[in-house]
Every structure is written in structure tokens, then in C-alpha cells.
Amino acid sequence: MSALTQINPLAVITSSSVVSTVILTGFVLALPFLYLANFYFRYKRHQAATPWPVNGKVVVITGASSGIGEELAYEFARQGAKLILCARRVDKLSNVAQVCKDKYGAVDVTISKADVTRESDVVRLIETISATHDKIDCLVLNAGVSMGEALEKISDFSVIKDIMDVNYFGSTMFTYHALPLLKNAEKSRIVIVSSLSAIIPGVPYRSGYNASKYALKGFFESLQAELINDNIFITIAYPGVVKTEINQSRLGKNPISLDFSNAMSAEECSKIIVDGTIKGHKEIILTNMGRLGRIMEGIFPDLLFHLSYSRSKNYFSEEKEKVKDQ
Numbered sequence: 345m346s347a348l349t350q351i352n353p354l355a356v357i358t359s360s361s362v363v364s365t366v367i368l369t370g371f372v373l374a375l376p377f378l379y380l381a382n383f384y385f386r387y388k389r390h391q392a393a394t395p396w397p398v399n400g401k402v403v404v405i406t407g408a409s410s411g412i413g414e415e416l417a418y419e420f421a422r423q424g425a426k427l428i429l430c431a432r433r434v435d436k437l438s439n440v441a442q443v444c445k446d447k448y449g450a451v452d453v454t455i456s457k458a459d460v461t462r463e464s465d466v467v468r469l470i471e472t473i474s475a476t477h478d479k480i481d482c483l484v485l486n487a488g489v490s491m492g493e494a495l496e497k498i499s500d501f502s503v504i505k506d507i508m509d510v511n512y513f514g515s516t517m518f519t520y521h522a523l524p525l526l527k528n529a530e531k532s533r534i535v536i537v538s539s540l541s542a543i544i545p546g547v548p549y550r551s552g553y554n555a556s557k558y559a560l561k562g563f564f565e566s567l568q569a570e571l572i573n574d575n576i577f578i579t580i581a582y583p584g585v586v587k588t589e590i591n592q593s594r595l596g597k598n599p600i601s602l603d604f605s606n607a608m609s610a611e612e613c614s615k616i617i618v619d620g621t622i623k624g625h626k627e628i629i630l631t632n633m634g635r636l637g638r639i640m641e642g643i644f645p646d647l648l649f650h651l652s653y654s655r656s657k658n659y660f661s662e663e664k665e666k667v668k669d670q
């Protein structure tokens with residue numbers, strides 16, 4: 345009998361469980377100290393990032409023609425920011441800009457037709473901002489598209505590539521070109537509108553979307569380490585389900601829609617994001633499920649996957665109907 349076949353799988357699982365239990369017990373005992381240490385570093389970051397009054401700040405928002413981006417524009421306008429709003433639908437952008445001026449008193453609002461997947465559009469926009477304002481205080485990377493089909497159901501792999509193009513390459517390429525202007529401002533911000541799906545794994549029908557949001561996390565956490573000495577503060581926001589137009593723009597032939605019955609409003613979501621941006625938070629998790637998921641991710645990955653997978657049926661209307669019918 346070879347050495348390989350003599351390994352007792354039960355013994356392997358048991359010994360790895362013992363090691364995990366010892367590590368977990370040590371971790372639990374150290375929790376109060378770890379909590380205090382984390383609090384100290386959060387406080388230090390807050391001290392370095394503030395004060396940051398929004399009034400007069402140059403704020404660029406991608407995907408400002410609807411949903412969360414539109415409401416972010418209103419919240420920044422209300423607090424006196426100079427706005428540069430971009431998206432592909434110029435008619436919608438014009439309406440948003442008008443509301444910023446008429447309802448929220450904004451005096452300086454520029455709109456720009458820009459597709460974040462086209463480098464020439466992004467470069468042109470950055471050149472315009474450079475000529476008019478010479479700095480960016482806050483870059484909000486919100487433009488995004490989603491999906492709603494199992495991988496084996498999508499008719500064309502371009503769905504996955506297109507999502508990556510908008511959500512990941514659109515945001516990272518925009519940042520690359522905006523960096524010199526971000527460096528011209530004091531305590532500037534980069535805000536990424538990610539998703540709870542980058543914290544809670546095991547949500548089906550969104551493999552490409554979830555991947556794009558995980559990729560953003562990897563990219564921007566690394567970039568934060570590069571930019572910390574330049575006093576550029578990166579905030580990643582993780583909203584749960586938010587009532588917007590995202591069901592209409594979902595890629596693919598037959599996408600399952602998000603169920604909005606318990607969704608947060610885009611207005612509430614945006615207010616929380618702007619508040620966290622002002623405070624210079626490293627991350628903003630918008631739901632309790634997300635906060636719990638963040639803690640469980642490293643300690644109970646199998647349990648978290650199970651809970652997330654079972655709960656995910658509540659996120660999609662068609663799946664809910666199936667459960668009712670069973």
C-alpha cells in the first residue's frame with residue numbers, strides 16, 4: 345500500500361480542527377486588544393482625513409444619470425460642491441444637473457457625455473477638468489452594470505467581459521488618468537461604489553458582477569497603500585440592495601431581476617456614502633448583514649457561504665416565486 349493511501353482523512357480533519365480551535369480561542373481572548381488597536385488606526389486615519397467640508401470641493405461622479413449616482417449628485421450639490429457629472433445618457437444628465445441647480449442650489453455643474461470604457465472619452469474629460477478646475481477633490485466611481493444569469497445560461501461570454509470593462513476597467517482607468525488632478529487637491533478622495541457581493545460570497549447568477557467588485561477591492565486597497573503618503577483617501581462603499589434602474593441595465597438575454605421589496609432607497613444610500621466620504625472612512629458597509637459577513641468571512645467561511653446562498657433566494661423576485669410554489 346502506498347504512503348498516500350494510508351493517510352486517514354478523519355485524522356487530517358480532526359487535527360486541522362484542533363489547530364483552528366486553538367487559533368480561534370487565542371483570537372477570542374485577544375479580541376479586546378485587537379478592537380482597541382483597530383480603533384486607534386481608524387482614529388488616526390480620521391484625524392488625517394478631516395476636516396473636509398464639501399462646500400466648494402470639485403466632485404466628479406461617474407454614472408450620475410440615474411440611481412445612486414444621481415442621488416450622490418443631489419447630496420453633494422446640497423452641501424455646496426462643484427459638480428462634474430458623467431454618463432452616456434446626456435438627456436438624463438441634463439435633468440440631473442437642472443435639479444442640482446434648481447432644487448439644491450448648486451452654482452457650478454458641468455455634464456459630460458462619457459463612456460467609462462472608452463479611454464478617449466475619459467482622457468478628454470480629464471483634460472476639460474484640468475483646464476477648468478485644475479484639481480479633483482473627490483472622484484466617485486459609481487458607473488456600473490450587472491447581470492442575472494447562471495454562467496451556463498449566458499448566451500455569450502461577452503456578458504462577463506463587458507461587466508469587467510465597465511465596472512473594473514472603467515473605474516481603474518479613470519483613476520489612472522485622474523491621479524495628477526487628485527494630487528493637486530488637499531486630502532482628496534476616491535470613492536468606489538462596490539457592492540455587498542464583494543463581502544458576502546455565494547450569491548448566484550452574478551459571477552461576473554461579483555468578480556468585478558472583488559477585483560475593485562483588490563485594486564483600490566493596493567492603491568491606498570501607494571497613495572497614503574500623498575494624503576489621498578480611498579473609501580470603498582458596499583451597498584446592499586438599492587432601488588434603482590439597475591434591473592433595466594442588466595446585461596444578458598434573460599437576466600433575473602433583483603427584488604426591491606426590502607431595498608434601501610438610493611437617496612438614503614447616497615447620504616450614507618457622502619457622510620462616510622466626509623469622515624474619510626476606509627470602508628462603508630451599508631447593511632447589518634454585510635457587517636456580520638465581514639466578521640464571519642475570515643472565521644466561518646463555510647457557514648457564511650451556506651447562509652449567504654440560502655438567503656440569496658430573497659434577492660431575486662423569480663427565485664422567491666419558485667420557493668413559494670414548492
Ligand SMILES: NC(=O)c1ccc[n+]([C@@H]2O[C@H](COP(=O)([O-])OP(=O)(O)OC[C@H]3O[C@@H](n4cnc5c(N)ncnc54)[C@H](OP(=O)(O)O)[C@@H]3O)[C@@H](O)[C@H]2O)c1
Binds near residue numbers: 432490
Ligand atoms: N442597485 C443596487 O442594488 C446596487 C447594490 C450595490 C451596488 N450597486 C452599484 O451601484 C452603482 C450604480 O448602480 P445603480 O444601482 O444606481 O444603477 P443604475 O441606476 O442603472 O445606474 C448605473 C449608472 O451607471 C452608468 N453607466 C453604465 N455604464 C456606463 C458606461 N459604460 N459609461 C458611463 N456610465 C455608465 C449609467 O449611465 P448611462 O447608462 O447613462 O451611461 C447609470 O448612470 C453600480 O456600480 C452598481 O454596481 C448597486
